[in-house]
Amino acid sequence: IVLTQSPGTLSLSPGESATLSCRASQTLDSRYFAWYQQKPGQAPRLLIYDASSRATGIPDRFSGSGSGTDFSLTINRLEPEDFAVYYCQHSVTFGQGTTVEIK
């Protein structure tokens, strides 16, 4: 299975919304689908599991959706601390990451 994330980089301003895409090379079991956030010098943090369930302590501006081969992560009203790299994951396969940077 190959996970392809798009776009590679997203340039946005605080307060805007971000939609990140993850497309799989074959149909996935959404129970095994997750999203992570990673900031420089830090370990990844689990945001979303089971495609749409928020992990403990994750603000509700983060939401996940999708099924089959197409999944997305939406971040509403970007906060300064949301600018980071985001990875999708299915089972033990990770996407290549999307960087959300400040415009």
Place this chain on the structure above:
Amino acid sequence: EVQLVESGGGLVQPGGSLRLSCVASGFTFSSYWMNWVRQAPGKGLEWVASIKQNGSDQYYEESVRGRFTVSRDNAKDSLYLQMNSLRADDTALYYCARNRGYEAFDYWGQGNLVTVSS
């Protein structure tokens, strides 16, 4: 508070060996699958190995199979990664991570740098 604290990384020559350790606290270690995930400098995340709660089953990424061995000691709340025949492309930050279920890794260690170079 859940914590995963890694140790054992460092500089090693190609062909050498290294053993990483990860000590868990704040949860019932023996109840969870555990994993190793690595990240080469400036690159993305790559799963390396997984081990079942009782250690009876282990799974490996293809490029490390036969060279790396994952193990655990539930009495010591500890996870290990024995790395042999190390290559330059094994250079990475190695994280231990807890699997909350369905391969969602909900807690991660701070990362341990392994550098393979002559």
